[in-house]
Amino acid sequence: MDAVKPLSLRIAKGEWLALVGHTGSGKSSLAQLMAGLTSPTRGTVKHFGRVWNYPKDLPIEVRRRIGFLFQFPEHQFFAETVFDEVAFAAKNFGLDNVQDRVKESLEVAGLSFDQFKDRSPFTLSGGEKRKVALASVMVCDPEVLILDEPSAGLDGASKRAFWDWLRDYSKEERTVIFITHSLEEAVTAERVLVLSNGTLLFADSPREVFSHVNTLTRVGLEPPIATEISYELRKRASFPMALTVEELVSALDGDL
Amino acid sequence: MIEVQDVSYGLEGRSILQSVSMNICPGQFTVLMGGNGAGKTTLAKIIKGLLVPTSGKVLMDGTEMAAAGRDYQIKVGIVFQNPENQIVASVVEEDVAFGPENLGLKPNEIRERVESSLKTVGLWDLRHRPVHALSGGQKQRLAIAGILALRPSYILFDEATALLDPVGRKEVLETATILAKSVGVLWITHDLREALQADMLYALCQGRVVFQGSVQEFITNPEAMDLANATIPEEVTLAEMLSKRGAHVDWPLNKENLLKAITSLNLKTFH
Numbered sequence: 001m002d003a004v005k006p007l008s009l010r011i012a013k014g015e016w017l018a019l020v021g022h023t024g025s026g027k028s029s030l031a032q033l034m035a036g037l038t039s040p041t042r043g044t045v046k047h048f049g050r051v052w053n054y055p056k057d058l059p060i061e062v063r064r065r066i067g068f069l070f071q072f073p074e075h076q077f078f079a080e081t082v083f084d085e086v087a088f089a090a091k092n093f094g095l096d097n098v099q100d101r102v103k104e105s106l107e108v109a110g111l112s113f114d115q116f117k118d119r120s121p122f123t124l125s126g127g128e129k130r131k132v133a134l135a136s137v138m139v140c141d142p143e144v145l146i147l148d149e150p151s152a153g154l155d156g157a158s159k160r161a162f163w164d165w166l167r168d169y170s171k172e173e174r175t176v177i178f179i180t181h182s183l184e185e186a187v188t189a190e191r192v193l194v195l196s197n198g199t200l201l202f203a204d205s206p207r208e209v210f211s212h213v214n215t216l217t218r219v220g221l222e223p224p225i226a227t228e229i230s231y232e233l234r235k236r237a238s239f240p241m242a243l244t245v246e247e248l249v250s251a252l253d254g255d256l
Numbered sequence: 257m258i259e260v261q262d263v264s265y266g267l268e269g270r271s272i273l274q275s276v277s278m279n280i281c282p283g284q285f286t287v288l289m290g291g292n293g294a295g296k297t298t299l300a301k302i303i304k305g306l307l308v309p310t311s312g313k314v315l316m317d318g319t320e321m322a323a324a325g326r327d328y329q330i331k332v333g334i335v336f337q338n339p340e341n342q343i344v345a346s347v348v349e350e351d352v353a354f355g356p357e358n359l360g361l362k363p364n365e366i367r368e369r370v371e372s373s374l375k376t377v378g379l380w381d382l383r384h385r386p387v388h389a390l391s392g393g394q395k396q397r398l399a400i401a402g403i404l405a406l407r408p409s410y411i412l413f414d415e416a417t418a419l420l421d422p423v424g425r426k427e428v429l430e431t432a433t434i435l436a437k438s439v440g441v442l443w444i445t446h447d448l449r450e451a452l453q454a455d456m457l458y459a460l461c462q463g464r465v466v467f468q469g470s471v472q473e474f475i476t477n478p479e480a481m482d483l484a485n486a487t488i489p490e491e492v493t494l495a496e497m498l499s500k501r502g503a504h505v506d507w508p509l510n511k512e513n514l515l516k517a518i519t520s521l522n523l524k525t526f527h
Contacts, residue, residue, distance in 0.1 A: 022421045022422075022423060023391055023392050023420070023421045023424065024391070072338075123267070123268070124293070125292055125293040125294075125296075125297060126292070126297065126337060126415065126418075127291070127292025127293060127446075128292050128293050130292075131292070152418055152419060153292075153337075153415070153418050153419075154292065154446075155290075155291040155292050155446035155484075155485040155486070156291075156446060156447075156448065156485050156486045156487030157291060157482075157485035157486075157487065158291070158292055158485065159487070160487060181420075181421045181422055182422075184490065220421060220422065220423040221421075221422060222422035222426075224490060225490050225491050225494060225511065225514065226490065226494065228511055229494075229511060229514060229515055229518065232511070232515055233515075233518070244490075245490050245493045245494045245497065248494065249494070249497045249498075252501070252518065252521065252523065253501075255523045255524050
């Protein structure tokens with residue numbers, strides 16, 4: 001069985017891309033292909049303009065340019081302290097200023113350096129573990145950041161802070177690809193890829209993709225409440241498609 | 257009723273819970289909210305009897321947990337976040353039978369319990385399926401069936417939907433909602449959207465109860481929302497904006513009720 005069926009796709013430098021689909025749709029497999037962690041059964045994947053023999057002959061300088069956050073990052077913890085866990089990749093790649101890098105990436109992930117650096121990653125709460133895993137990816141400051149459900153398990157305030165940070169990060173010519181189950185999160189993307197049973201259904205702007213409310217619902221996704229409501233209203237009369245509550249309400253105000 | 261009375265818990269010199277008191281009533285959907293690291297899971301483990309509080313006590317129907325012993329353990333079930341971690345057998349019906357078999361029940365009784373539990377969670381048709389072929393939502397429902405087969409009076413759900421896609425999330429939340437009509441449900445989450453139907457809501461912050469009341473009171477209490485690291489779901493924002501424009505919005509805040517409120521506004525388009 002092919003987890004990902006034949007597809008062609010080009011992701012530009014600096015793009016902000018959401019990858020959505022139900023459980024088992026092939027999102028994680030596609031993300032791992034994009035990261036060069038697995039090689040395709042057929043076809044090729046080019047990174048930075050050329051085909052590398054992934055994952056065998058990947059030069060370390062290239063590897064460092066791509067950061068990947070796994071879906072269950074806490075499964076890969078091994079260090080005794082949060083500091084060592086986060087510092088590992090930076091040390092491994094021979095980066096300088098490790099202490100500063102660890103401090104900065106922990107703070108960005110929403111954990112206080114002083115409070116957490118000496119704790120064991122294994123005794124943290126579920127949400128705190130996700131934050132440590134995130135910090136351990138960000139510590140190398142990758143140009144391409146691929147995140148497999150980065151906000152799962154984060155509380156509301158942490159989610160908001162994380163997305164704010166990620167948006168700033170992506171402004172500096174970095175490419176961000178994130179997997180999510182939440183179409184509300186995907187609204188912010190420049191382009192949304194929708195996968196179902198390994199097939200790429202859509203690769204377009206959120207506005208275009210979200211107009212297919214029926215298809216999205218059929219493949220197990222849940223459009224934002226504003227989109228669903230505007231879709232229902234459109235059945236009765238001409239009404240603009242809304243992606244957010246603000247858009248929906250301003251359309252209603254124009255109609256009052 | 258489960259009564260948590262003045263419970264504190266510490267680990268490695270750090271205080272995780274401080275004088276927590278709460279009640280879980282039969283036939284009610286009780287929600288526990290709180291940010292990452294607030295102590296939600298620790299509290300759930302104490303209520304289940306997996307951890308012993310440093311001080312304070314947990315009572316069921318007036319009897320202390322320690323005194324009730326195994327009876328207490330059987331009466332309180334817990335569903336964890338990761339469905340992979342709570343399935344013991346390779347086939348759906350065998351997994352549900354595991355608990356009753358361990359209670360030493362007669363084969364007839366076991367069969368009856370497996371059937372009624374699987375029917376309740378909507379997995380009876382999949383009873384012969386290997387568990388690895390189930391979706392995330394189905395696995396969580398299987399875990400619930402395994403608990404139901406022990407005939408519990410209370411079920412604790414510890415972020416039971418956090419790793420599921422929207423379909424799985426809905427399946428598990430709907431199952432819990434139905435169960436809350438007969439057993440006491442404690443639903444732990446940081447997603448306020450999953451809390452909108454709560455009969456009672458508690459919020460934890462740094463191991464302390466910082467709010468206790470209805471969902472409506474919670475969402476209009478910015479301080480409590482802030483302490484629980486909660487964010488307002490889009491449904492609530494929309495309802496507030498519609499109310500300001502003169503619409504009456506019925507609870508629960510779902511698509512149907514919001515649409516009804518919108519069409520009650522005097523919109524030109526729909527005249």
